[in-house]
Amino acid sequence: MQAVRDINEATATAVLFTDLTERLRAHAAAMKAKPRAFRVAQDGGARLYTSDESIEIMRAAQEAKIAEQQRKDAAAEEREERREAREREEEEKRQRQAVLKVARDRKRLEEAAAKEKRKEERLERKRAREAVEAEKELRKKRKIDALLARSDPTPLSEAPSNQQL
Numbered sequence: 001m002q003a004v005r006d007i008n009e010a011t012a013t014a015v016l017f018t019d020l021t022e023r024l025r026a027h028a029a030a031m032k033a034k035p036r037a038f039r040v041a042q043d044g045g046a047r048l049y050t051s052d053e054s055i056e057i058m059r060a061a062q063e064a065k066i067a068e069q070q071r072k073d074a075a076a077e078e079r080e081e082r083r084e085a086r087e088r089e090e091e092e093k094r095q096r097q098a099v100l101k102v103a104r105d106r107k108r109l110e111e112a113a114a115k116e117k118r119k120e121e122r123l124e125r126k127r128a129r130e131a132v133e134a135e136k137e138l139r140k141k142r143k144i145d146a147l148l149a150r151s152d153p154t155p156l157s158e159a160p161s162n163q164q165l
Helices: 002-032 052-151
Strands: none
Touching: none
């Protein structure tokens, strides 16, 4: 029993020695390596494991990140304001164009009505001239008939036609 216990202790000692030497080698390698920046928790809970310089670097990085986010937010807000202003201008332009279109249409209608009125007036004057001309022709014909009737006592309806001669 004593022998088994001695063997177990020797094995345990060898395992502990191997583990200790492995840890020492890892520690030596870490000491030779370049120091790394540790991430600092926002609440500062990791301060025990980092240097003051690392904490300042991390704070500066966090402040820069916040400033960058604020800049992005301001730029996005400015873009949104420009977009809204552009939309307002486009809406105002559409309204102005609609008003101008209504005015143009009204002017066209007025011009068309005036043109139609002038056309009717021309047609009326033409009809009046034609009526005057027809009246003149009728008077002339009556005058000729009256002159013929005075010179020839037989009415034209009773006069022999050229076919009967």
